[in-house]
Amino acid sequence: MALQLSPELRQRFQQLKQRYPSLRSALIPMLLYAQDEIGYVSDDLISYLAEELNLRRVQVEETVLYYSMLRRKPAGRFHLQVCTNVACLLRGAKPILEHVRQRCGGPPKTPTPDGIFSFEEVECLGACTGAPAMQVNYDYYENLTVPQVEQLMTQLRAGKKPAPVPHISGVQFQPHPAEVRVISRRFGLPDSTSLDTYLKHDGYQALDKALKQMTPEQIIEEVKRSNLRGRGGAGFPAGMKWSFVPKDTSKPKYIIANADESEPGTCKDRPLMELDPHQLIEGMLIAGRAVNAHQGFIYVRGEYRYVLEILERAVTEAYERAYLGKNILGSGFDFDLVVHTGAGAYECGEESALMESLEGKRGYPRIRPPFPAVVGLYGCPTVINNVETLSSVPSIILKGGEWYANLGTPKNGGTRLFCISGHVNRPGLYELPMGFPLRRMIEEVAGGMRNGKKCKAVIPGGSSVPVLTADQLDTPMDFDSVAKAGSMLGSGGVMVMDEDTCMVEVAQRIMHFYAHESCGWCIPCREGTTWLRKMLDRFHAGGRVEDIRQIGELARNMLGKTFCPLGDAAAMPTISIVDKFRDEFEEHLRSGECPSARSPAGVAH
Amino acid sequence: MASILREMGETAVTLAKGFSVTLRTLFRPTVTENYPDEPVRFEARYRGIHVLHRDESGLEKCVACFLCAAACPVQCIYIEADENTAERRISASERYAKVYNIDYSRCIFCGYCVEACPTDAITHGHGFELATYNIADMVYRKEQLLAQALKPPRT
């Protein structure tokens, strides 16, 4: 059976094959685009791509099987992907999943008999401020209720596709008074993605300044002065990271924007790219100038297909107007930018795994040292920063590092785009200065707790960090203060839980996520997450006394022993929930069932 | 004279003493077993000729792991393993003992093989009649050691 591919797809393949320094890098985008056309990754497609890219068949197969968006079997015409991760769980994702499951019948990822639908329970889609959310193929539908889902399915079946959300729900076009808008200041402008709008609002002025008035050393110095710390989660000072790149090397250097936003509770990179793509491009250009790199990549998670298209349009526009390409702004500086798609893997948000993935391989993390700044993408020095970090760079260059630093607290410069989700009245994205108190964030900015309930716990920085309890709400939200409170600021995904929330269920859902996303490289993470998942599943339905201690012990056995931070990310919230909410675990034992099951306001019931 | 009488008296007493034992024992239960006319009675833990057991579905419990042979201090157990097939299933696991011999001219009935067995396939039975005129007959094959199938083995 010969492989039938459309001329458009073949043309796209040709483009993809020429885009990367290494042929294999084109593999994942080629697979994904081919799957969009054929419906799944067939044996023939694998053989074809192996030949096209000079790979062995098993190398392609390995890659396919790693990524959750790539399927080896056909799905329905509309693939309903229901997010049930914590942020969506808190706002009622389970009934939606249950409804979809019933309407589709049959097992997940299997087409209905008429071939129209298939469904899948997926991990965080990056729509936490619009929770609960669902993706139909690549289209986002947010703030859903069961009747809305029913209506959506009826319309889809009738061939009338309702319009997906134009951009992420929860983004603020009217700033809240407490907000200090730096990177989000262009949100809400009409046609904010266009180059003209961008130029009208300080666009590419920072680049001009960086190219014409500053030396690379000065740029790095300015960023160091700004106290800009990595917005991806670890909070490493960005200027420091740039200064590690060796200056005397014959190898090419690369800039990567890590847009594989997958941390549950985090959806800040999505608006930054879909509403202000040029800000990111400018940030990357400046970073490129600072470390003398001439090639950049934006690694966008596969689910953000429409964001990728916005980015690609912006890049094309920038090339047309010579903000990318050769001799930018007449300065003699060359820079090329490629927008690359992932295919569904949380692990690829880890910088070295992202580089493996960008090289077209399975997203396994790499041994460090050497660090990416010395040996990164294709074995060359590489700077890899989060989208938010890079988006902050133009303002820093334009207005000065000191100005930016002063917006925040000492050693924690600037502002942060916080994604507040969960049981609050106004979930949303708010740009707040570093060090903004958590209590004000919930009560003032996000409009307080929903239904007048009491706050029970807050996850301050995505699901990978230990939870804070209600009596820790006065913590200022900057890296150092949150660390002092025993947690981490992480990616800025603030998930607020009210008094009816079952913390065992939260722990269970978090562990489901890590067990699903563990890459399988190292033993403690691979086996530990799954063991804990199974234990928590069992415990939630009725456990043994020794289980409580054992859950904590197993998590501690993982902590600090895994190959990459994913193991710690799974262990830390678990340990904190077991420690801080031990009474809830004991309550489960006593009653033999989930106490919140009796409460109609319970998270998932 | 007196000494003779005393001697007679003592003899009578001694006889009475002796016969009283006999008399007493006459009315006690018999401990002597009339082997071979009657069957021998064993204590439960008597270590006799081994028995290879079957599981509830009639399959052999032995998976030919060789641990009994390894544990045997006199190397009297010889095994050849083979693989079960879908058509011909002998044991519940992947492998089974194609050959299982115990050389009773060497076995010391120490029970280590029973201790070592991970599947409880081998135990000591109560068989003990091993005498033979030909030493080669002392090598017992699997067929001789195997417990009778309760029902025909599943095929």
Place this chain on the structure above:
Amino acid sequence: MGDEQKTVPLSVDGRSIEAPPGTLLIEACKSVGIEVPSFCYYPGLSLQAACRMCLVEIEKTPKLQTACTVIVQPGMVVRTSTPQVHAARKAMLEFLLTNHPLDCPVCDKGGECELQDMVFRYGAAESRFAEEKEHQPEQRFSSVVYFDYPRCILCFRCVRVCDEAMDVKALGVGQRGVRSTIIPNRPDGTLECEECGMCIDICPVGALTSHQYRYKTRPWEMKYVGTPCAHCGDGCKTTLNIRNNQILRGNNRDKTGINGEFLCIKGRYGGDFVHHPERLRQPLVRRHGRLEPATWEEGLDLVAHRLKEITVSAGPDRIGFLGSNRTTNEENYLLQRFARTVIGTNNIDHHRTADYAALVAALGGDTTAFAASGDLARTAAILLIGSDPTHNHPLLAYNIRAAGRLHDARLYVINAREIKLRRQADRFVQVPAGQEAAAVEALLGAAPDLPPDARQELDKVRAALEKESDVIVLFGAEMWGRGVKRLVEFGQKLAGKTRYIALGDYANSRGAADMGVLPDLLPGYGPLTDATLRKKWEQLWNSSLPATPGLNARQMFEPGRLRGLYVVGANPVKTFKLAHTRDGLGAPELLVVQELFLTETAQLADVVLPAASAYEKDGTLTNTCGELQRLRRPLEPVGARSDFEILRLLSYALGKPIPWRTPEAAFEEIRQQVPGYQVSLASLLVGEATRTAPGDGRHADKAAETSPGLIFSSDDSLFTSGTLGRFSEMLNSVPERKLPRSQL
């Protein structure tokens, strides 16, 4: 920069130790006997740091560190046996066992399983895992390889050895997380590969098992005999695992011998030809046109009688001997002495698969220019002309790949075919078939008739080689006679040291030539025409030697040349592609064959004498690089006799007894008399390979005189091995054997 050569001092568990700079901590610990456990770390393969078993405490680092990735630093203080480290190991093993089935009694690996050992040493006594295990049924990847998913601990050794060491990449990793699994390369879930079994050998647990060994026995029930492999010319040491006089598998887990742990399918599983039901167990004598079983006495008497008859009636030169490139040195030495003194003819030859004689002659007595197989890993550059080592010389191909991968050696390949090693080559020059010698002329600067692009490429190869400090030249049967001479001339012009390996096909191809199973050369390549040399041997053997060179192999099959043909361990009908009739062999009236099987040639014989295989006899073999190894006689022959014994008995029957009682006695004479074989007995006896280097330069002018058609390779693939391969069930069972020569 002298400081860099110094060792790095560090402290491990309170002991001050030293290690060369760049050493991995785990290796430094191992070197002083401190065991740091690991699964995924494997010397020679890329680092993985995935199993987390080697976590150790290093002072001034907050977290435990993996000893397999940390490089020793001066003053480092390491602790490998603190409670924290022990707890970590215990935790890792507990994690590993969550999904690992506890079917050790059934598992083939039980008793030699690394996981079993580690749990015994470091693990917890009880399991806390109360959940359901992931299960998938066992898969048969190929006729050799079985995969049991639940047992796999995902150390990826198999995947790495297949990709990095073998350059096959037939195994990959599928799925992710706890469902990660090893996947084979074909869409239907089976393997298409070299079937080398390295993945099975390297697997620390029983996840990958071999068909041949499956559920047969247990490791402690077998005896282990390390002996040179009987198949190709590389002479790998294979440790045969034997129970009840039966080979169950081969491996080389102790990593001794020239091959380390490497073995191909032939060395690992191809020993089963010994047990083939068609093995000859008793002599066969032709009666009434049919071969019928006979006693040894009948067979030997008949042969002696007929040989004597022909010698008396027609003269010794009407009898010819075709030797073997599998029989031992002692047997070859005995055979040529038998032919030359007992019968009195120089009509002796064998199927020559490499022109060793021409190489020895061209080197003119330089005994330092022979490279051993291990030298490949330490050279700066390798030039490969002809042959396809991946198929014909798996060990040398493995070493060539390792040279590039681990030691940055350059590889230059000149070949008529797109052989697989071109993938490792810095330069690959494809020349038309038969033009390999012309390519050498081009290297020498001549302008032979070659395609222009090939000539351009060859110029670049020459330029590159001239810059190399140390070159090993390997050449196949394509290069012979004058071609070899010219190649050596080129090698001598290079700036650096140049060494050579001639690539012959079989286990003792080299030994047959070294021992003088040639019509014109005495043992050690001494020319027969040299009267003083002849005199030496005549005195030694107390017998006169015929002075004129005899018939070569091709000439012997010419019609009417011979009245008696005596074939030892060869199948000329097949190898020389002769008609399958007596006429095809030149219509001799007597045909005697010593063989393991009833080959095409044996079927035509008057008397067939069953011979013992290399695994059933004593003696020595010389591999194609000249490395001498002793056979360890792992098995006892059943019915057959060694060729040595047969020839010796015949010498008695013919009234000219050859006095050596054992191969050892013959070897002692070889060691004293054959140039280049003055080896140390000690290293030979402990099972090491000892280099030989024949160096009789007096024959230089004859080098170009090799007649055409005498040097040719059987061009076996990985799955064929002349006669032996045809009778190996394992080699016959792999589907790849039937595919066009695979270049996976």
